[in-house]
Amino acid sequence: MPVVGFHQARRPRQTPAAKLRREFSWPRPGGIAVSIAGASLIFSGALVLAPVVESAPVPVAAAVSQPGTTPGTSLAATEPSPVGQEPASTPTPGEKGTFSASGNSAAPIPARTAPPVAGAGADGPIQGLFAAGNGSPSDATLWDIQNPNSPLVLVNKQHLLAPVDYAPTDLVTPAVRSGSGEPILVRAEAASAIERMFAAAAAEGINITVKSSYRSFQTQVAVYSGYVASKGESAADSTSARPGYSEHQTGLAIDIGDADAGTTCDFNPCFATTPAGQWVAANASEYGFTVRYVAGHETTTGYLAEPWHLRYLGRSVTTDMNKHNIRSYEDYLGLPGAPGYK
Numbered sequence: 016m017p018v019v020g021f022h023q024a025r026r027p028r029q030t031p032a033a034k035l036r037r038e039f040s041w042p043r044p045g046g047i048a049v050s051i052a053g054a055s056l057i058f059s060g061a062l063v064l065a066p067v068v069e070s071a072p073v074p075v076a077a078a079v080s081q082p083g084t085t086p087g088t089s090l091a092a093t094e095p096s097p098v099g100q101e102p103a104s105t106p107t108p109g110e111k112g113t114f115s116a117s118g119n120s121a122a123p124i125p126a127r128t129a130p131p132v133a134g135a136g137a138d139g140p141i142q143g144l145f146a147a148g149n150g151s152p153s154d155a156t157l158w159d160i161q162n163p164n165s166p167l168v169l170v171n172k173q174h175l176l177a178p179v180d181y182a183p184t185d186l187v188t189p190a191v192r193s194g195s196g197e198p199i200l201v202r203a204e205a206a207s208a209i210e211r212m213f214a215a216a217a218a219e220g221i222n223i224t225v226k227s228s229y230r231s232f233q234t235q236v237a238v239y240s241g242y243v244a245s246k247g248e249s250a251a252d253s254t255s256a257r258p259g260y261s262e263h264q265t266g267l268a269i270d271i272g273d274a275d276a277g278t279t280c281d282f283n284p285c286f287a288t289t290p291a292g293q294w295v296a297a298n299a300s301e302y303g304f305t306v307r308y309v310a311g312h313e314t315t316t317g318y319l320a321e322p323w324h325l326r327y328l329g330r331s332v333t334t335d336m337n338k339h340n341i342r343s344y345e346d347y348l349g350l351p352g353a354p355g356y357k
């Protein structure tokens with residue numbers, strides 16, 4: 016279920032006749048409301064105004080109330096969700112062909128034991144994890160990959176943070192070793208996970224450091240602009256996120272170093288060969304982190320491999336990604352890749 020460009024897909028250019036056919040097809044997003052409005056116009060003889068109805072705001076978000084969606088900001092609220100479109104008299108699964116206003120055969124409504132994760136693909140592995148109640152956040156608004164306050168927030172070259180200058184309100188400094196002059200700042204939940212992870216690595220003789228952590232929108236403006244000035248926009252886009260598109264702005268991402276391996280491989284592909292790089296590749300998921308940009312998945316994530324960049328998603332998600340042998344968050348969500356900016 017492609018999320019990107021869904022709004023455009025909902026309003027293709029088409030003939031007035033095609034518009035009418037579309038208005039009366041059901042189920043579709045907002046089908047109930049639009050069909051009622053369209054029918055009212057026909058019976059009042061005001062069919063000529065149909066294009067106005069098409070372009071008027073349709074109260075889909077209000078009609079499709081899903082936990083985890085933020086009215087007006089969640090693309091998922093406008094998606095043709097089987098849950099959201101079920102009327103009170105929804106047939107039970109298995110009653111085929113009964114859910115159609117026109118009498119045409121309709122697909123059976125799949126059963127869910129929990130609401131879907133908003134914004135993720137209907138068939139993404141994360142839906143199965145959360146439907147089973149494993150590790151789903153207690154706060155339903157966090158079941159939305161577009162909520163910047165959720166550990167599940169998806170940020171890539173197709174998914175801009177909203178608001179673009181978002182800043183977390185619970186940044187803290189974990190008690191771990193710094194590998195740079197930068198202050199270490201991450202969100203509270205990630206901070207405690209970092210402390211446990213670094214302690215576990217240290218117990219095995221691996222001394223991980225934090226080279227970079229939270230970066231504000233304003234900082235990312237400076238970082239990205241610096242890359243563009245020195246390398247050009249194309250090269251900058253392959254190594255640095257544009258402001259508003261960086262996981263570092265969420266307070267859930269860190270770049271790490273190895274205190275014992277020197278600095279040669281800092282921010283370099285060879286970091287994967289350092290003891291710290293190898294340790295996090297094997298163990299970070301146990302602490303809720305994933306190595307976000309891995310080799311072989313560049314066209315999905317939009318970035319060259321960064322074996323030093325860790326993203327906090329929560330242990331239930333990262334261990335489930337491992338279980339399914341899924342190496343990118345995009346794939347885990349069942350969403351298209353984000354090879355470049357829109």
Ligand SMILES: [Zn+2]
Binds near residue numbers: 269325
């Ligand atoms: Zn990073």
